[in-house]
Amino acid sequence: MKKTIEDIDVKNKRVIVRCDFNVPMQDGAITDDSRIRAALPTVKYLMEHDARVILMSHMGRPKGEPKMEFTMKPVADRLSELLGTDVVFVSSPLVVDDAVRKAADELKPGQVMLLENVRFRKEETENDPAFAKELASLAEIFVQEAFGTAHRAHASTAGIADYLPAVSGYLIEKEVKFLGDAVESPKRPFVAILGGAKVKDKIPVIRNLIGKVDTLLIGGGMAYTFFKSEGCEVGKSILDEDSVELAASLMKEAKEAGVEMLLPVDIVCADKFDNDANTKIVPYNEIPADMEGLDVGPETVKLYGEKIRKAATVVWNGPMGVFEMDNFAKGTNGIAEAMAECPGTTIIGGGDSAAAVRKAGLADKMTHISTGGGASLEFLEGKKLPGIAVIEDK
Ligand code: ADP
Ligand code: MG
Numbered sequence: 001m002k003k004t005i006e007d008i009d010v011k012n013k014r015v016i017v018r019c020d021f022n023v024p025m026q027d028g029a030i031t032d033d034s035r036i037r038a039a040l041p042t043v044k045y046l047m048e049h050d051a052r053v054i055l056m057s058h059m060g061r062p063k064g065e066p067k068m069e070f071t072m073k074p075v076a077d078r079l080s081e082l083l084g085t086d087v088v089f090v091s092s093p094l095v096v097d098d099a100v101r102k103a104a105d106e107l108k109p110g111q112v113m114l115l116e117n118v119r120f121r122k123e124e125t126e127n128d129p130a131f132a133k134e135l136a137s138l139a140e141i142f143v144q145e146a147f148g149t150a151h152r153a154h155a156s157t158a159g160i161a162d163y164l165p166a167v168s169g170y171l172i173e174k175e176v177k178f179l180g181d182a183v184e185s186p187k188r189p190f191v192a193i194l195g196g197a198k199v200k201d202k203i204p205v206i207r208n209l210i211g212k213v214d215t216l217l218i219g220g221g222m223a224y225t226f227f228k229s230e231g232c233e234v235g236k237s238i239l240d241e242d243s244v245e246l247a248a249s250l251m252k253e254a255k256e257a258g259v260e261m262l263l264p265v266d267i268v269c270a271d272k273f274d275n276d277a278n279t280k281i282v283p284y285n286e287i288p289a290d291m292e293g294l295d296v297g298p299e300t301v302k303l304y305g306e307k308i309r310k311a312a313t314v315v316w317n318g319p320m321g322v323f324e325m326d327n328f329a330k331g332t333n334g335i336a337e338a339m340a341e342c343p344g345t346t347i348i349g350g351g352d353s354a355a356a357v358r359k360a361g362l363a364d365k366m367t368h369i370s371t372g373g374g375a376s377l378e379f380l381e382g383k384k385l386p387g388i389a390v391i392e393d394k
Contacts, residue, residue: 001394002176003167005042005143010051012109016139017042017169018156018387020146020371021057021075028069033078035148038371040082042145042169043112047083050109054138055079055087056095056118056156057146064122066093076114088113095121096134104138118156125154132159145169148372150387161390168391171371176388178347178368179315179379187312187344188214193304193335195220196318196352199243201377203250205317208382210253215260215311217304219296219320219331223264223284226251232285235269236292262304266297268321268328275325294328295321301334308338317350317380323359332356340365349376 005015019039024031039055046053062070076089088111090103095116107113115135118124123131132155136142142164144150149157150172160166168176192213194202199222209216218226224237229247254261264284269291270277281297282288296304300320308314316339320331333356339346340362348354348366351373357363370376378385 002173002388002391003394004173005045005167005169007394008141008165008167010046010049010141013051013141014054014104014107014139015046015051015141015143016054016056016135016160016164017046017143018146018149018160019055019057020148021055021072022059022148023075025060025074028074030074030078033082035371036075036078036082038171039145039169042143042171043083045170046143047110047112052104052107052109053112054104054107054115055112056115056135058119058124058149058156059117060119062117062119064119064125066116066120070117070119072114072117079112079114083112085112091116093120096138101138118154123155125152127153127155127159129159129162131155133163136160136163139164142166143169144172144387144391146387147172147175147370147375149375150372150385151375151378151383153386157387158390166391172388172391174368175370175372175376175379178345179349179370179376182313182345182347183212183315183380186212189311190313191215191217191307191311191315193217193219193308193314193316194318195222195320195332196350197221197238199225199240199247202318203243203246204381205377206250207253208380210250210257210259210261213259215262215307216254217307218261218263219300219304219335220318222318223296224293226263227284233287233289234293235287235289237287238292262307264296264300265303266299267293268295268297268331270294270328273322275327277327279327294325296331298330298334301331301338304335305338308335309342311342312344313347314339314342314344315347315349315380316353317377319352319356323352323356329356333360336360336362349380
């Protein structure tokens with residue numbers, strides 16, 4: 001178990017919190033503030049417990065330079081609105097300088113300040129110890145609250161913990177609880193659904209999950225590489241030629257491990273990669289040479305749905321088809337509906353899968369939707385995330 005903000009005394013202390021305020025922007029305005037809202041419970045807890053709160057984050061890709069189109073100013077303004085109190089913001093091209101240090105020193109208990117974009121300094125992504133120390137010098141405690149960058153060892157996500165005691169905020173606590181604990185000690189049956197575009201991206205996940213799950217359901221673009229490995233023709237479907245042999249050995253590994261690994265039984269084929277394409281539903285081994293598979297068919301949704309509804313734990317990563325086009329979103333939506341109806345613990349890890357669940361209006365029916373695409377994938381791969389590893393154990 002990792003220490004959280006509730007396990008330490010924060011009263012009067014300067015607490016520096018690494019948030020994920022990497023919000024989408026258009027013409028200098030925030031188009032979606034959900035990442036800022038997501039951090040509010042942690043920020044409010046610290047304010048209410050008389051901490052002197054210093055927040056920091058990156059936004060966009062300023063590539064180590066103080067490019068003002070990536071200033072955190074709009075985030076400071078939105079935070080002030082959401083908290084109903086002024087947020088101190090000193091825009092420094094160096095992120096930390098004398099003016100920033102002074103502002104941090106002068107913070108009163110319950111007050112909040114936001115630093116400038118940490119990626120204004122190239123030392124951030126280099127995890128430079130001197131920069132980590134500069135950040136650490138502002139505070140007495142480090143709180144990790146940015147899951148989206150927890151798989152990166154940067155100065156503000158990992159290096160800083162060499163100089164300060166580190167605990168988790170509420171967001172990180174939740175990610176560790178669901179992605180970590182559910183995968184490590186799941187209630188069974190434990191079903192994982194894997195989709196997405198390419199097998200290659202998901203090989204380490206498949207490998208790790210074969211050792212843990214009872215049932216593995218494969219869909220999306222990666223299914224065609226598995227079909228090919230069984231000797232089926234896949235027409236013009238997305239195919240990862242280099243991974244065909246590997247797909248065969250993963251099937252074998254699953255069999256030897258006693259894991260039920262299922263492939264789609266029917267496919268929605270299209271004559272072109274277009275929402276208005278002519279389509280045809282065929283058995284998995286009858287994909288016409290001049291068509292491509294863009295979604296799983298209704299029989300697959302039924303079969304997978306039965307497994308999902310009976311599961312005690314379900315983890316889903318990767319859409320079942322090209323869900324961005326409505327005519328090829330039925331497979332993905334069907335899986336989302338089955339998960340919504342599953343009485344067990346349901347977890348979504350993966351940026352596109354999360355988007356699909358939101359689009360289907362089923363987000364509030366899931367136990368947990370991870371906030372970090374890349375980070376959640378690494379969790380499912382069984383990797384140690386640097387930003388999580390630095391948090392002290394209870
Ligand atoms: P996640 O972000 O949930 O981890 P991925 O990024 O791995 O998921 O994959 C999502 C992408 O996979 C989507 O853009 C989707 O269009 C694509 N995809 C799914 N099925 C197919 C298919 N049959 N052919 C081509 N692309 C597909
Ligand atoms: Mg993705």
